[in-house]
Amino acid sequence: MSDPKEKKNENSVNRSEKIGVYVCYCGGNISDHVDVEKVRDAAEKMPGVVVARTNSFMCSDLGQDLITQDLKDGLIDRVVVASCAPSLHESTFRGAITRANGNPYIYDHANIREHVSWIMHGEKATFKAEKLVGAAVGKAGLLEKLDPIQVNSRKHVTVIGGGIAGLKAALSAADFGLNVVLIEKTPFLGGNAAMLDKIAPFGEKASDLISQLAKSVLEHKNITVKTHCRLVGFDGYIGKFDLSVKTVFTDPSDHEQHPGHFVPFEGVETDTVVEEIIETGAVILATGFKSYRPDHGEYGFGKHKEVITLPDLIKQVGKVEGSSTLELDGRKIRSIAMIHCVGSRQIPGIHKEDENGYLNEYCSRTCCSSVLFMANKIREQFPDTNIYDFYRDIRTYGRGQEDLYDKASENRVVFFRFDATESPQVIPSSDSDYPLQVTVKDGLTFNEEIEVPVDLVVLATGMEAGDISDIVSMMKLPVGTDKFLQEVHPKLAPVEMAVSGVFLAGTCQAPMTIGEACNGAAAAAAKAASLLGKGLVELDPYVAEVDTALCDGTGACVDACLADGALAMVDGKALVTPALCLGCGACVAVCPSRAIDLKGWSLKQYEAMVDMIVAE
Amino acid sequence: MTKISPQFAEDLKQYGEDTALECFNCGTCVAICPLIDGSFPRKLIRYVQIGAKDRILLNRNELWKCLHCGLCSESCPRGADPGGILLSLKRYAVASWRKS
Numbered sequence: 001m002s003d004p005k006e007k008k009n010e011n012s013v014n015r016s017e018k019i020g021v022y023v024c025y026c027g028g029n030i031s032d033h034v035d036v037e038k039v040r041d042a043a044e045k046m047p048g049v050v051v052a053r054t055n056s057f058m059c060s061d062l063g064q065d066l067i068t069q070d071l072k073d074g075l076i077d078r079v080v081v082a083s084c085a086p087s088l089h090e091s092t093f094r095g096a097i098t099r100a101n102g103n104p105y106i107y108d109h110a111n112i113r114e115h116v117s118w119i120m121h122g123e124k125a126t127f128k129a130e131k132l133v134g135a136a137v138g139k140a141g142l143l144e145k146l147d148p149i150q151v152n153s154r155k156h157v158t159v160i161g162g163g164i165a166g167l168k169a170a171l172s173a174a175d176f177g178l179n180v181v182l183i184e185k186t187p188f189l190g191g192n193a194a195m196l197d198k199i200a201p202f203g204e205k206a207s208d209l210i211s212q213l214a215k216s217v218l219e220h221k222n223i224t225v226k227t228h229c230r231l232v233g234f235d236g237y238i239g240k241f242d243l244s245v246k247t248v249f250t251d252p253s254d255h256e257q258h259p260g261h262f263v264p265f266e267g268v269e270t271d272t273v274v275e276e277i278i279e280t281g282a283v284i285l286a287t288g289f290k291s292y293r294p295d296h297g298e299y300g301f302g303k304h305k306e307v308i309t310l311p312d313l314i315k316q317v318g319k320v321e322g323s324s325t326l327e328l329d330g331r332k333i334r335s336i337a338m339i340h341c342v343g344s345r346q347i348p349g350i351h352k353e354d355e356n357g358y359l360n361e362y363c364s365r366t367c368c369s370s371v372l373f374m375a376n377k378i379r380e381q382f383p384d385t386n387i388y389d390f391y392r393d394i395r396t397y398g399r400g401q402e403d404l405y406d407k408a409s410e411n412r413v414v415f416f417r418f419d420a421t422e423s424p425q426v427i428p429s430s431d432s433d434y435p436l437q438v439t440v441k442d443g444l445t446f447n448e449e450i451e452v453p454v455d456l457v458v459l460a461t462g463m464e465a466g467d468i469s470d471i472v473s474m475m476k477l478p479v480g481t482d483k484f485l486q487e488v489h490p491k492l493a494p495v496e497m498a499v500s501g502v503f504l505a506g507t508c509q510a511p512m513t514i515g516e517a518c519n520g521a522a523a524a525a526a527k528a529a530s531l532l533g534k535g536l537v538e539l540d541p542y543v544a545e546v547d548t549a550l551c552d553g554t555g556a557c558v559d560a561c562l563a564d565g566a567l568a569m570v571d572g573k574a575l576v577t578p579a580l581c582l583g584c585g586a587c588v589a590v591c592p593s594r595a596i597d598l599k600g601w602s603l604k605q606y607e608a609m610v611d612m613i614v615a616e
Numbered sequence: 617m618t619k620i621s622p623q624f625a626e627d628l629k630q631y632g633e634d635t636a637l638e639c640f641n642c643g644t645c646v647a648i649c650p651l652i653d654g655s656f657p658r659k660l661i662r663y664v665q666i667g668a669k670d671r672i673l674l675n676r677n678e679l680w681k682c683l684h685c686g687l688c689s690e691s692c693p694r695g696a697d698p699g700g701i702l703l704s705l706k707r708y709a710v711a712s713w714r715k716s
Contacts, residue, residue, distance in 0.1 A: 335622060386622045409694070412625075412637045414666055431619075439617070444641045445662050446655060448671075451619045 015141045019048045020076035021133060022067055024058035024083035026113055031056075033117040035126040039082065042130045046612070048141045051075055059089050064096040071100035078140040082110040082133045103145035105541065105600060110136040131613050138612035139605045146541040146599055149578045153239030153537045154281035155179060157528045160231055160471070163191020165506025165517040166286035167213045172525030173284070174222035178532060181278050182217065183229040183245055189214045191288050192507070193514055195311055197318035200366075200373035201400035209514070232275070234474045237565075237579040238501030239537040243278040282501045282528040283475075285485060286521060287468045289507040292343030292360065292461040295352065299339055299459055300426035306435050307426060307457040310338075310370060317378065326382040328456070333385050336378065337438040337454045338371050339424060340391040344462030344511075347420055362482050364462025364511040369396050371460045372404040372413075379411035387413045388452050390424050390440055398513065416450060417443035429453045463511040475499060484510050495524040500539075503527050542600045543581035544588065546574045550595035557587035557596050624667030631711070632704035636664035638696035645688035645698040651681055657688060657698045664701055676709040 021043040025031040036054050043052040051070060055063040058081055070076045079102075081093045086109040094104035112129040120128065155178050159170045162184030170182040188194065189210070196206035217223050226247055233244030249272040259271045291311050294301040301307045308316075316328050326333040344367065346359040353359050368391075375387045389408070396402050418424055424440040431437065434453035442450045465483035472479055478498050480486040485508050488496045495504045503524035506517035531537060544557075544567070553572040561567040566580035567587060574587075574596060587596050588603065597603060625634060639661050646658045656678060663671045682702045689699040 388620075409638060409640060414620075414637065415641075416666075442666075445618070445666065445668070446659060449617045450666065450668075451617050453619070 015048060016078045016143070017048050017141075018050050018076045019046075019078040019080060019137055019140050020067065020070050021046075021049055021052040021080045021082065021137060022058050022063070023052065023054045023112075023133070024063070024081065025054065025056040026084060026117075027056060030083070030113050030117040030129075033121045033125045034112060034129045036129075038126055039112070039129045039133055043080075043082075043133050043137065046134060046137045048078075049137055058083050059092050064092070067093065067096045068100040071097065071102050077102075077106065078143055079107045080110060080133065080136045080140045081107070082112045082129065082136070084113040085111050085115075105146035106140075106143050108136040108140045108143065134612035134615065135609040138608035138610075142602070142605045142608055143600070148538040148541055149543065151237070151239040151537045151539065151579045153532045153535060154279060155532050155535060156181070156280045157282045157284060157525075157532065158183065158241070158243055158278055158280040159284045159286055159505075161191065161286035161288055161506075161508070162186075162189040162225070162227065163286060163288045163506065163517075164193040164210065164213065164514055165288070165508075165521040166191070166284075167210070167217050167521075168518045169284045169286055169505040169521035169525045170223050170225075171213065171217050171220065172522045173528055174217075174220045176525060176529035176533070178222065178281075178525075178529055180220075180223045181226060181280065182223060183226045183231065183278075185228070185230050187227050189217070189225070189227070192291070195291075195315065197314050198373075198377070199514060200369045201396075201398075201404050203373075231471055231474065234471075235565075237577075238539070239281050239532065239579070241280050241283060241501065243280060243283070245276060245278055247274040247276075248272070249274075281532040282503065284503045284505050284521075284524045284528060285471070285477075285497070285508050286505040286524075287471065287485075287508040288466050289463040289511065290466045292364075292464050294342055294459055294461060298352075299342065299424070300436065300457060301459060304426065304428075304436055304457075306455065307459065309342075309459050309461045310367065310374065311461065313374060313456075313458045314370075317374070322381055324382060325384040326378055331455065333382075333455045335386040335388065335434075335452075335454045336456045336458055337388045337390060337424075337426075337436075337452060338375060338458045338460060339438075340368060340371060340389070340394070340460045341420075342459040342461050343464070345392065345420070350420055358483065360462065360464060360482070362511065363395065365395070365397075366511060366513050367460040367462055368394050369398075369401045369404055369513075371458075372396060372408045374458075375413045376404060376407050376411050379408075379413060387411075388438070388454065389413050389415045390438065391415065391417055392420055398515075415444065416440050416452070419443065426457050463507060466508060468508070475502065477502070482510075484508065495520055495527055501531065501537075539579060540583070541578075542583040542598060543578045544576045544583070544585075544596055545599050546576060547595045547597070548573050550593050552593050552595070554592060556590040556592065560586040560590045562586055618666075618668045618671055621667035621669050624664070624669050627669075628664065628704055628708060631707040633697055633700040635695065635697045636661055636701055638694045639665055639692075639698075640694055642693060644691050644693060648687045648691045650683070650685060650687065653681065656681065657702055660705060661696065661698050661701055664705070672705060673709065673712055676705075676713075679706050679709055 023036050023040050025036050040052045040054050053066050090109050098104050110132040116125050116129045157173045157178050157180055159166045159182040170180045174180045193206050199206050229245050229247040232246045235242045259269050263269050296302040344364040396405050418440050422441045424438045429437040431453045436454050438452045440450050441447050478486040487494050505521035505524040551573045555569050557574050558567045563580050563582045568575050585598050646655055686699050689697045
């Protein structure tokens with residue numbers, strides 16, 4: 001290994017001799033285990049370092065002022081901070097450099113808290129902290145001023161899905177001044193919400209909400225709505241996506257549709273296909289959910305016609321006029337069993353996996369309130385119809401939802417509680433007066449077996465991720481183990497996708513209420529607007545760069561590249577499209593002539609780090 | 617196996633209290649009852665709630681343990697009045713005994 005001092009001389013042209021090192025106590029978080037002053041003393045002696053300082057909280061205004069002052073005084077031109085994880089305060093210190101009119105990329109960070117003081121003690125800890133600071137100093141000496149990549153962006157967003165979240169996202173984005181295209185595969189706007197009658201907990205009519213929202217969308221001058229339209233191709237990058245979409249106009253009449261076949265007394269059927277490219281800057285996914293369909297025989301579903309799902313019940317009851325007893329298909333319904341958590345909160349080893357080995361282990365979050373809302377509606381509208389509610393747990397979270405439970409008690413709904421290992425059984429009734437009975441080992445009745453004769457069983461089916469595997473593979477979207485689309489961070493980046501410029505709205509992300517779906521949609525629209533509003537998107541400059549003089553045109557880098565379109569051979573030389581480059585370095589590793597390198601993470605910088613780590 | 621009878625709440629009305637369905641099974645009445653006896657009186661309230669007529673008659677002797685101190689009714693967070701229900705059940709049990 002070469003001596004760092006020698007190395008310094010070798011690179012003296014590029015190497016900074018004015019590095020400032022700032023070591024943080026983090027209260028006692030670091031200094032209780034690391035001898036911070038000893039680290040400072042060591043840093044001061046490192047090659048290129050002109051000043052090394054400590055502070056009890058380097059992220060405080062006083063700590064940051066040390067850095068800005070040294071920069072303003074011209075004492076330093078590179079900065080190393082040794083403190084917590086860079087995810088916490090890297091941007092803080094870059095900001096400090098920017099305030100002193102410096103380039104924010106002349107900065108490197110040594111994590112001596114999570115990587116040192118939180119996991120080790122004593123001399124070893126101090127030793128490791130010195131090594132990490134040394135590596136950062138080694139790298140800092142070779143840091144160059146970098147400029148963020150600037151991409152001209154289109155002030156245009158495409159919303160995929162015309163349900164309530166898609167409508168809300170389109171409207172919000174358009175109100176922010178963006179041009180919006182909303183594509184929807186069916187002929188209708190409103191999605192799953194259109195299947196509802198009145199909405200829990202407050203009872204607004206779903207049709208009113210959707211009509212109002214859809215009207216605003218259809219009338220908005222910035223929004224183009226394309227129905228019967230599917231995404232078939234995805235290309236480009238943040239700020240500049242090209243979406244291929246296909247619109248198929250088919251005959252809306254009732255007969256089965258077979259383009260190319262002769263339809264008696266009509267003629268040969270055709271369909272009109274329009275394919276086009278939508279040039280857009282960002283994409284908001286609002287593809288929604290699908291309602292869980294119980295297995296054949298699950299709580300008697302499919303076996304007994306008196307077993308239906310909650311969405312079925314909502315649809316059927318919505319059409320019934322008032323009388324004292326509910327009547328469905330000419331049958332008087334004197335008593336209804338409603339069973340919670342069907343297709344949700346499934347437990348490995350207890351519930352049956354689907355054909356792909358999946359279980360829905362999550363709570364669908366909306367069914368409890370929906371069940372109680374329907375129970376109240378039926379009890380109030382049809383007082384001679386009794387309701388028996390079978391639950392594992394009841395979660396009526398959110399404003400106005402707990403009241404639904406109180407109201408259900410008031411309305412004489414009778415509750416039974418079962419354990420997941422002993423689900424209620426739905427079987428033909430022993431009482432000839434009723435078609436079915438539900439038997440349950442009831443936790444509320446001291447685990448006694450209870451037999452409830454009923455005319456109807458309603459299964460509170462939850463939500464499942466919609467089948468959008470074509471879009472997922474086309475856009476390379478991350479999907480969670482629950483099959484819903486996965487955001488970058490559940491709390492700190494809740495509507496962002498790992499694919500830059502792609503956002504999430506509504507139930508394609510997780511089961512949620514209409515209110516929550518609209519929250520997500522508005523957030524996604526705001527994110528898209530703040531991204532595209534300037535007409536310019538700034539990206540981190542840590543991307544591959546080709547030295548065309550060294551490039552032999554082997555194409556090895558293009559083969560190794562993990563990001564489609566980031567690298568291409570143009571006139572025998574490798575060419576990087578910075579906006580698509582992930583900065584992973586796979587190309588750097590395979591180039592036989594070392595012609596390609598990463599800005600901000602170059603091979604030379606790595607070598608300098610290693611040299612400092614192994615230096616005595 | 618206990619079969620529920622939705623009609624029972626109606627039947628009980630002639631003997632007094634009709635508040636059992638207010639109960640949300642919290643167990644405060646059991647905790648406050650000076651008898652400290654199993655799940656008394658919640659168990660009987662629950663039987664009324666689900667209309668388990670047979671279970672009530674089977675357990676009717678328990679009804680006469682109650683001293684009617686009123687603590688359960690006073691502390692019930694739902695106004696289900698367990699003491700009042702027990703009183704109704706006593707009347708119901710007596711009436712049913714005479715019938716049989």
